[in-house]
Ligand SMILES: Cc1cc2nc3c(=O)[nH]c(=O)nc-3n(C[C@H](O)[C@H](O)[C@H](O)COP(=O)(O)OP(=O)(O)OC[C@H]3O[C@@H](n4cnc5c(N)ncnc54)[C@H](O)[C@@H]3O)c2cc1C
């Protein structure tokens with residue numbers, strides 16, 4: 219883990235400069251941030267998020283998508299879906315944004331040592347999981363099988379495509395990508411990502427699963443994992459709710475008895491099973 | 500005779516027939532044959548008579564829809580150990596999509612007419628087959644609904 223300290227006042231945005239901004243997909247981009255003079259870098263853990271503040275527009279929670287072993291290379295991958303994220307899509311090198319964090323619970327990467335690991339993700343959900351994947355690959359010998367199952371809308375919507383291809387080329391992990399629809403120029407899997415679970419080979423009694431994606435996709439992935447013999451205690455999901463303070467004070471992100479900003483975003487599934495299937499929570 | 504024996508073994512090893520009694524399996528094997536499709540070869544077209552269903556031994560098959568004036572859209576891919584082609588169970592016994600081998604694919608083909616005849620005569624065998632087919636159909640239905648939701652669509656596109 220890095221020796222860098224966490225930031226002090228959690229409510230105070232610190233200025234960070236865009237060192238590099240690049241497009242990942244037609245509606246998705248990444249920002250590499252460095253602390254502005256006077257601000258410090260900080261350590262974080264895979265799965266944690268920051269509140270990014272676009273001056274004059276607003277603040278949004280965004281997961282850190284870079285490598286936690288290199289905390290000074292702070293990367294976020296953002297999909298432009300509304301007011302703040304649309305404005306952020308216009309950021310370029312040299313621009314400055316505010317940042318608070320890191321916040322939230324991490325993926326349990328250390329606790330999974332000795333286990334097979336199945337990562338199930340779709341769409342922009344790969345971004346919050348990428349730091350966990352980096353950790354697993356950097357500590358490959360500590361884990362059993364590593365299986366990454368990723369779903370996207372079409373072949374043109376595959377996030378981090380080059381990296382997925384590189385991981386797929388390794389002999390010590392298995393990567394499967396499926397798209398919801400495709401033309402003849404795609405020779406890979408077509409169908410929803412939970413379908414990939416029944417085709418994957420792992421030891422269900424000694425497997426931990428990490429899931430991040432749209433809630434409905436997570437719902438069916440949990441079902442498929444349960445069918446494959448993985449119990450809720452070994453399944454971790456990352457939840458999203460609108461946020462304001464990100465420090466457990468305002469209640470904006472309340473999810474049943476939990477606050478997603480403080481008790482999550484990563485939850486062990488047995489802790490939220492009851493509320494996960496409740497509508498409008 | 501040798502051919503039937505080989506098919507018998509293939510059926511036994513295919514997950515779709517897991518746990519099926521040897522007697523029923525033997526009857527089904529009587530309606531089975533082997534087939535091999537090269538990459539890109541069409542297995543059946545939408546609207547064709549649904550007089551076969553298929554077990555994938557190895558390879559990948561794409562399930563495709565054709566919309567007039569547009570390129571074909573792949574809706575699903577079927578892999579080793581899976582089955583496809585369920586229009587043979589219900590009238591009008593017509594395929595509702597195209598099936599194409601994505602790569603060199605080896606299948607066990609079951610003759611639907613032969614099966615339907617045997618199922619009429621032997622209810623226990625009919626029940627065994629339907630008991631296996633219905634979960635496959637239910638699973639496909641759920642998957643299609645999930646696909647229709649377009650869960651990765653942009654909120655701006657209304658998805
Ligand atoms: C812990 C956490 C981590 C996150 N990590 C990331 C990340 O790494 N990358 C990323 O791109 N996003 C991430 N998000 C989601 C991101 O915070 C929202 O997309 C953002 O707040 C939207 O703000 P906006 O002002 O741009 O859109 P708004 O103007 O608030 O919303 C515009 C439209 O988008 C819809 N919308 C809002 N939020 C979401 C959402 N999360 N998913 C789908 N539709 C939504 C709204 O219903 C509305 O229709 C994360 C959210 C949480 C809680």
Ligand code: FES
Nearest residue numbers: 462464468469479
């Ligand atoms: S955002 Fe305020 S309590 Fe979670």
